[in-house]
């Protein structure tokens with residue numbers, strides 16, 4: 133390493149990194165020592181000028197117990213909980229590798245910021261219940277010494293889901309379960325709906341469910357930055373670079389049927405540095421795949437899905453980027469401050485954005501309409517054909533509105549069953565997933581981070597059992613289906 137560093141001309145940064153910043157302070161006179169070393173090098177290389185030396189403090193460390201791929205809300209939440217739950221302060225070294233510190237294409241900052249407990253699976257209800265509690269007490273979890281408190285701008289106005297005759301009985305069943313799990317959700321008849329929200333046209337609505345507590349929306353960017361600030365204060369290293377390769381050791385063994393199984397363990401992660409052809413190898417014990425919409429690609433780097441079809445080795449992580457649009461409009465006569473996040477029977481949705489009669493909304497496309505995820509261009513026709521007509525029918529004042537701006541972002545879309553993937557891979561035994569939430573990953577990040585940290589530190593889920601979310605289901609063909617995907 134020393135020889136390599138010298139060949140590359142990494143003088144000062146190399147020394148100071150090894151001896152100072154990263155591994156604790158020192159009282160020795162390193163400046164004096166550096167001068168001596170400099171003189172020695174000059175004496176063996178007569179005539180060569182002393183080059184200014186590069187600062188390598190931006191490089192990841194050579195070893196880290198845990199390497200987290202992806203510094204979005206899920207990766208940072210796992211980092212937070214690993215440090216919070218570690219037995220002894222400083223016991224484990226955690227590195228988060230994020231390739232784009234501006235997060236220009238990451239889902240977290242482009243999301244709508246919604247949180248709800250109106251799901252059909254107990255796991256999803258529990259995850260969002262805990263997250264609501266986490267958000268409510270955000271400054272107890274994420275406060276840092278001398279830092280200003282976080283203002284999440286949480287609007288606890290609830291989700292209002294509308295059901296047609298066809299969907300009413302499922303809605304009733306779901307709400308019963310949500311209540312059993314502890315969520316505060318009520319059912320409303322069309323008449324009750326008209327009384328409470330007179331701006332809604334209830335034609336075609338048979339039933340509505342409305343969140344009375346713990347539901348609404350908040351500022352996703354604030355949560356992301358709050359987590360970043362907190363984990364850095366806890367000693368987590370966040371480095372800018374792209375994970376491009378995993379180096380693994382193999383272990384062949386026989387299963388109960390006498391068939392050969394090859395287990396893999398990643399022992400080195402290659403991090404390609406920004407605007408450079410170089411990579412930095414990082415030795416590690418555990419890798420967390422929290423690469424969001426790109427986590428399928430990251431899994432493939434570890435050989436996941438690269439075997440014969442129909443085998444466990446050939447089973448891919450079915451998570452891919454799916455483009456979703458958010459439109460912002462102004463409507464002077466639009467619903468006021470009491471308006472919840474409304475999801476129409478058609479699937480189109482909207483919520484208020486601030487106090488000035490501005491609104492955000494959209495609609496997920498059908499499988500046939502899925503746009504090309506190759507870029508983040510917005511399709512404005514989609515608003516005119518798919519979003520506006522149903523919303524204007526439901527909220528007649530939206531007949532007159534003016535679209536102001538729009539953006540697109542990627543869902544970390546699980547094509548198998550649109551639910552999260554949590555836990556280790558059965559063959560690449562030290563790669564853990566925290567991904568695939570298909571449109572509800574922001575709100576579940578606080579609880580999912582805790583679940584993954586429990587698995588890594590204690591070998592099992594301790595607070596919420598997420599066995600239904602593990603990778604095995606893709607191989608076994610057993611879906612963990614959630615009916616309330618928006």
Ligand SMILES: Cc1cc2nc3c(=O)[nH]c(=O)nc-3n(C[C@H](O)[C@H](O)[C@H](O)COP(=O)(O)OP(=O)(O)OC[C@H]3O[C@@H](n4cnc5c(N)ncnc54)[C@H](O)[C@@H]3O)c2cc1C
Pocket residue numbers: 201202203204205206207229230231232235237238239240241242243244245246247373374375376422423424425426427430456457458540541542543544566567569570571572573574575576
């Ligand atoms: C339009 C839209 C609306 C949404 N609305 C909601 C909502 O209302 N409520 C809700 O809960 N969720 C919502 N979501 C979903 C939510 O945003 C995501 O589920 C969540 O943000 C996923 O977080 P993440 O950390 O996994 O992904 P990201 O935020 O995308 O972070 C993943 C990171 O991994 C990095 N990365 C990828 N590959 C590599 C690599 N090889 N090396 C290094 N870094 C890498 C990327 O740069 C990225 O920053 C919405 C999403 C969209 C697009």
